[in-house]
Amino acid sequence: MIGGGIFSLPQNIAVSAAAGPILIGWAITGLGMICLAFVYQFLSNRKPELDNGVYAYARAGFGDYVGFNSAWGYWLSALIGDVGYLILIFSTIGKFVPAFTGGNTVLAIICASVLLWVVHFLILKGVENAAFINTIATIAKIIPIVMFIVITAIGFKFDLFMTDFWGLDGGLGSVVTQTKNMMLVTVWVFIGIEGANIFSKRARKRSDVGKATVLGFLFVLALLVAVNLLSLGIMQRAEVAGLPDASMADILAEAVGSQWGAWLISAGVIISLLGALLAWILLSGETLMVPGQDGTLPSFFGKANKNGAPANALWVTNIITQIILIGSFFSENVYLLMATLAAALILVPYFLTAAYALKLTISGETYDASSRGARRNNLIVSIVATIYGIWLLYAAGISTLLLSALIYLPGALVYIWAKREKGDRNWFKTYEWIILGVLVVGSIAAVIQIANGNIALV
Numbered sequence: 001m002i003g004g005g006i007f008s009l010p011q012n013i014a015v016s017a018a019a020g021p022i023l024i025g026w027a028i029t030g031l032g033m034i035c036l037a038f039v040y041q042f043l044s045n046r047k048p049e050l051d052n053g054v055y056a057y058a059r060a061g062f063g064d065y066v067g068f069n070s071a072w073g074y075w076l077s078a079l080i081g082d083v084g085y086l087i088l089i090f091s092t093i094g095k096f097v098p099a100f101t102g103g104n105t106v107l108a109i110i111c112a113s114v115l116l117w118v119v120h121f122l123i124l125k126g127v128e129n130a131a132f133i134n135t136i137a138t139i140a141k142i143i144p145i146v147m148f149i150v151i152t153a154i155g156f157k158f159d160l161f162m163t164d165f166w167g168l169d170g171g172l173g174s175v176v177t178q179t180k181n182m183m184l185v186t187v188w189v190f191i192g193i194e195g196a197n198i199f200s201k202r203a204r205k206r207s208d209v210g211k212a213t214v215l216g217f218l219f220v221l222a223l224l225v226a227v228n229l230l231s232l233g234i235m236q237r238a239e240v241a242g243l244p245d246a247s248m249a250d251i252l253a254e255a256v257g258s259q260w261g262a263w264l265i266s267a268g269v270i271i272s273l274l275g276a277l278l279a280w281i282l283l284s285g286e287t288l289m290v291p292g293q294d295g296t297l298p299s300f301f302g303k304a305n306k307n308g309a310p311a312n313a314l315w316v317t318n319i320i321t322q323i324i325l326i327g328s329f330f331s332e333n334v335y336l337l338m339a340t341l342a343a344a345l346i347l348v349p350y351f352l353t354a355a356y357a358l359k360l361t362i363s364g365e366t367y368d369a370s371s372r373g374a375r376r377n378n379l380i381v382s383i384v385a386t387i388y389g390i391w392l393l394y395a396a397g398i399s400t401l402l403l404s405a406l407i408y409l410p411g412a413l414v415y416i417w418a419k420r421e422k423g424d425r426n427w428f429k430t431y432e433w434i435i436l437g438v439l440v441v442g443s444i445a446a447v448i449q450i451a452n453g454n455i456a457l458v
Contacts (some may be wrong), residue, residue: 001220002141003081003276004088004246005189005339007269009224010231011247012185012339014240018167019232021178026225028179029186032388033193036350037217038381039357040194041210042374046366048206054194054349055291061356064296065415065432070349071291072411073404077345078284079317081191083324084338085277086112091245092269095262103245104328112325119278120318123285126307134282137275144268148252149226155255156233163236170238183395187350188343189224193217194353195283281317288313298418344400345407351389358382402449405442412436 005012013022043050043057050056054074059067090112091103100108122133164170172178196203196212203209231240231251243250246269252261289310292302305311331337360366361379393401419427428436 001192004273007246007248011243013182014237016181017178020166021175025179025182035381035385037214039385040213044209057356058352068415073345074349075287077342078280081342085273089273092266134275141272152230161233180395184343188339284317285310285313354385354389358386402446405439406446409439409443
């Protein structure tokens with residue numbers, strides 16, 4: 001979860017909302033995401049046979065094609081997020097080396113490409129080695145974040161924080177509009193909450209999966225809210241909104257009155273992003289490998305090398321990542337674009353997980369007379385998580401959803417490939433044809449919107 005999002009969080013949210021709506025947005029996000037975390041926790045305990053939860057829960061609850069789309073969307077979200085991480089790494093270096101300014105100059109893309117393939121071959125040598133390196137990076141990146149919180153808390157100016165508290169003078173729209181507009185950013189910074197579930201097959205104890213999910217969420221929530229709110233007590237919202245990527249660096253420099261603050265945060269950004277890049281490329285491979293092993297994806301994706309790494313899935317992932325990375329040269333605000341698109345693509349897998357939990361608790365499967373209390377609590381959590389999932393789909397907006405449909409649609413060809421490989425001529429069930437039809441209509445609408453300039457890709 002702690003990747004590049006937290007370091008760019010102050011600016012990304014200040015663009016959309018003032019302090020009051022931000023507080024409301026975090027309250028909604030906190031409630032929705034903690035319920036989603038609890039959903040992953042109790043599903044990992046009640047359905048231990050389902051590995052790679054994001055995909056497996058959707059498939060178990062709603063069939064093969066829905067499960068496939070959950071895996072497909074999650075994989076694409078992770079892949080696009082990796083591009084965002086690579087851009088932000090060199091955008092951060094660009095604060096001090098002009099040749100990398102923006103993170104998508106020719107030199108930056110060349111260096112990012114080298115880094116991508118170094119990580120690729122590191123993972124091919126074994127998942128355990130990569131996970132160990134990521135653990136070291138996780139510890140290292142926490143230090144500058146905690147220092148930022150302590151220093152900005154000391155320098156916090158309450159009157160500055162309260163200035164235009166509801167954003168009504170800043171041209172940001174109504175409180176509801178501001179709250180809605182900031183929601184995709186909050187989803188982006190929480191992507192990874194399901195990480196333990198993705199690797200559930202490799203866990204020593206299944207109970208650790210749920211514990212890691214909930215404890216990880218609570219820790220990251222505290223860091224995110226602190227970083228976001230304390231920033232508004234150091235600089236005016238409009239000033240924060242105008243900062244470049246990795247805005248925490250400029251805010252800390254303002255707080256301490258010296259560039260060493262920017263250097264500290266920038267070092268933290270780079271360490272954090274290197275660890276997050278490693279983790280998310282791992283997740284990308286695992287997300288394709290498990291469905292490839294059970295036949296929902298072609299068997300090509302399910303093959304592991306002698307070190308247990310999802311080799312074929314990684315090659316496909318990183319070749320496509322490389323292509324998108326090169327294409328980023330033609331985009332202006334590429335990091336925010338990648339973050340928004342990655343967040344939008346993951347909304348469907350999150351919603352499907354919550355909906356499966358709701359279906360499970362309503363049906364009573366895995367519950368008996370002695371677990372009525374647990375079933376009631378799980379039902380409440382599932383209802384809230386499902387409502388939150390619906391709210392996020394609404395908050396994403398019609399243009400984002402149409403663009404997501406356009407990206408989801410090509411997956412149908414890969415799904416048909418898997419069906420043909422198994423000799424199954426009945427590619428789609430009746431309701432799955434309806435889902436495919438909705439994706440086709442949405443994709444056509446997206447193409448029209450792009451042609452009219454209503455959806456921007458650069």
